[in-house]
Each structure stands twice: as C-alpha cells, then as structure tokens.
Amino acid sequence: MEQELISKKDLLEEMGISYGQLYRWKRKRLIPEEWFIRKSTFTGQETFFPKGLIVGRIGHILSMKDDLSLDELVGKLSTLQSDIRIRAEEIQGRIVSTAIMERYALQMLDDGKLAFDQAFYLFVADWLHRVLPGGMTEDEGSRLMQLLNGRIPQLEERPCQLVVLQTSGQERVMVLLEGGPLYPEEAVVIAASLSIDEAAEAFRSKLYTYE
Amino acid sequence: MDSKQETNRGDLTINGTGRAAGGWYRNVNVDGLATINGGVKCETMRVNGISKMKGGIEADRLDVNGIMNGEGDIAANTVAIEGKVRMRGSVAGDDIRLNGWLKLSGDCEAENVIVNGGFEVSGLLNAGHIEIGLQARCRVNEIGGTSIRVKQTNKRWIGPLRYFVPMIVPQLESKLIEGDDVTLEATLAGVVRGRSVIIGPGCTIGRVEYKTELQVDPSSTVRERVQI
Numbered sequence: 001m002e003q004e005l006i007s008k009k010d011l012l013e014e015m016g017i018s019y020g021q022l023y024r025w026k027r028k029r030l031i032p033e034e035w036f037i038r039k040s041t042f043t044g045q046e047t048f049f050p051k052g053l054i055v056g057r058i059g060h061i062l063s064m065k066d067d068l069s070l071d072e073l074v075g076k077l078s079t080l081q082s083d084i085r086i087r088a089e090e091i092q093g094r095i096v097s098t099a100i101m102e103r104y105a106l107q108m109l110d111d112g113k114l115a116f117d118q119a120f121y122l123f124v125a126d127w128l129h130r131v132l133p134g135g136m137t138e139d140e141g142s143r144l145m146q147l148l149n150g151r152i153p154q155l156e157e158r159p160c161q162l163v164v165l166q167t168s169g170q171e172r173v174m175v176l177l178e179g180g181p182l183y184p185e186e187a188v189v190i191a192a193s194l195s196i197d198e199a200a201e202a203f204r205s206k207l208y209t210y211e
Numbered sequence: 212m213d214s215k216q217e218t219n220r221g222d223l224t225i226n227g228t229g230r231a232a233g234g235w236y237r238n239v240n241v242d243g244l245a246t247i248n249g250g251v252k253c254e255t256m257r258v259n260g261i262s263k264m265k266g267g268i269e270a271d272r273l274d275v276n277g278i279m280n281g282e283g284d285i286a287a288n289t290v291a292i293e294g295k296v297r298m299r300g301s302v303a304g305d306d307i308r309l310n311g312w313l314k315l316s317g318d319c320e321a322e323n324v325i326v327n328g329g330f331e332v333s334g335l336l337n338a339g340h341i342e343i344g345l346q347a348r349c350r351v352n353e354i355g356g357t358s359i360r361v362k363q364t365n366k367r368w369i370g371p372l373r374y375f376v377p378m379i380v381p382q383l384e385s386k387l388i389e390g391d392d393v394t395l396e397a398t399l400a401g402v403v404r405g406r407s408v409i410i411g412p413g414c415t416i417g418r419v420e421y422k423t424e425l426q427v428d429p430s431s432t433v434r435e436r437v438q439i
Binding site for chain 1: 320321322337338339355356357358386387389390391404405406420439
C-alpha cells in the first residue's frame, strides 16, 4: 500500500508553520509518534509524514488553536481524530478483511473514505468475526455496529470492554462494559472479550505502519 | 489503583540504607542509599545520596542531589538534577534543570530545558526553550525546539587530557538541530535548520538551512549553506 509522503521541509512551507510549532505539537502528542517516518535522502536523514493525515491534522490544529489552548486541544484528541479520513482501499485486506468490508463498510463510505472511528469499528468487527466460533452472522455484525456507533462516543474515551455473551441456545449478546467485573449466570459463557483501548492501540499501530 | 488509596498515600522515607517497593506515595525522601523495586508515583521525590530505581517515576517534582541510576521513564513537572542521573528510559516534564550529568536511552521532552553540564541522550531532545551551558560533552541524536541556545562556559585547561577523557571536552554533538532561533557555540552537527541561525565560535557543521538570517563566526566551518 503506497502512501503519499511529504517531507518536513515541504510541510512547514505548505502549512506556513515553524519548527517550533511542529515540535511543540509533537510534545503535546497532537501529532502521533508513528507519523514521523525517517528515510535517508541524499542530504542525510530526513523526516517524512503521511501527507493526507498530517495536512488534515495540522489544518485542524490551526483552525482550532484560536479558540482553544493547546492543552484543551489535547483533550479534544478524540474529535481531532475525526479529521482523519481513511481511504477504504487503504485498510481493505491489510487491516480489515474483504468480507467484513463488503458487508458493513458500504453504507459508511463517504466519497470512498471512512471516518477514523468507523474504520476502527470495522476493525473490531473483523476481530470478533475471527475470534467467535463460526464467525459473526450478518445480523450480529450490524447489531455490533449499532452498539459501537451509539455507545462509544458517549463514553468519551473512558476505558471500556466489549464482551460477547453466549447463551446455551447459541444466542449471542454483545455488551459494552465500563469497569467492574461481570458475573453472568451459569448457563451463559463469555465467548469473547476485548478491551477497546487496546484494540484502538492495535488499530493505530497497524494503520500507521508503512512499508 | 482505586481512589481511596490515592488520597491516603503515605510518605516513603529512607535514611541510611534501605529498600522499598514501588507504588503510590505522597512524598519520597531518600537520604543515603536506597533501592526502589518498582515504579513510583508521588507528589515530590527527593534523592540526597544514591538511589537505584527499578521502575519509572511519576511525580510533580523530582529533585536529585546525588546519583540516581535505573530503568524506567520519568514524568515530572519539575525535574532538578544536581549530580548524576543515568536512566534507561525517557524524561518528560515542564521544566528540566540539569546541573551535572544525565544519560538517557530515550527522549527528553519539556517546555524549558536548562543545562549546565553534560549529557548523553540517545533519542530526541525536544523543548520549547533549550539553553545549554557546555561543561562537558553533550551528545544527543536530535534536537528540536523553538529557541535553542548553546553556550560555551568559561574554558578551563584540558590540554592532552582530551585524548584520554573525551567526555570532559565541552562540546555539543548532534546529528540534527532544528529550531526557530538557533544559536550555537562549540558544536559538531550534521544538519542545522532554522529560521535564524547564528553559528558562534568553535563549530563544525555539515549543512545549514536557514530562512531569514545566518551568521557564521570566522573560526567555525560550515560546509554547505542553503537559504530556503
């Protein structure tokens, strides 16, 4: 998967920002470490960025920085990620299997692109599909999408856990759990459990690795 | 860790020789020799003497008067080091003041970094305001920030000792220095990029890329100069 990259020098030029600003945003974690890609060029080593992602992010920071202090911006990182649009073909096959993409991605696509959280939900669905015995049925998948779409934004980045319970009648129920243990009745088994935070971490690291 | 423990944290005091577990404390005071087996979270940590850390430190304020060795990341608003610190990890904070020697295997990030001494940082030194008074060898992979100032302090006699103990030669070595306002002295660098770059005496720079101004002291060599 070939990504368009932009060198640091060109980026500063294009966005009209300075080294100081760029390094400050990096310190504040507004620009993730994974976006700094080192490559050797004829003038020595240079840093490159994935162009689509970084230009969107910096545009976002610049437009919000008049209203918010940097620290407030950091708190808004979840909304910041909404500036990220991921092209469907970028994740298809590499991060999310083609079957899952075909099933659920179509209605989310906007101009061939996916919002960051939508892509993440697909990633979760893909994982569940692989982990659950017999895979997910189409109905379960759309219920999962509904659950994630509806509830995750409400949690405002608080850590939570996705748990799939299975009754003896092979019926599956999906629950989002915010802390605390879960005690199901005896006949119910926990078929799968996934920390959303860890999943998000795994998703990001997969998304930002470039060959 | 639940919130109850968070409010009822006790102090950790070690006078003389001692060992302690890591964990949550309010104040950590070490006078003497201590080994701390694990990460520490506290409000203030003060080390007078020698301490060995087997874990990171998360504190509001960290004072080291003496020696601290160990592994783990340090995150503290204020870090003041008078002495020697060697950590396998990174340091992040608001204000970092170093009078002495610091060795890190990771990065060093802060708003203000004021150094009087020497250091060896394997990663990136990233700070808004960086002021380095060279007393010994300062070696860092990359430096980035808004204003970067490197000054030679009063020279003392080194003579042929420089060949035997290269660490005591007051010089900054870095592959890459990037900032808005960069003022350098006694620096050996591969590439320097900045808006305004002032190269003082005793520098050897491979390539300088600048935007508005460049001054080079006649005693320094700059192989390539590029205005962007």
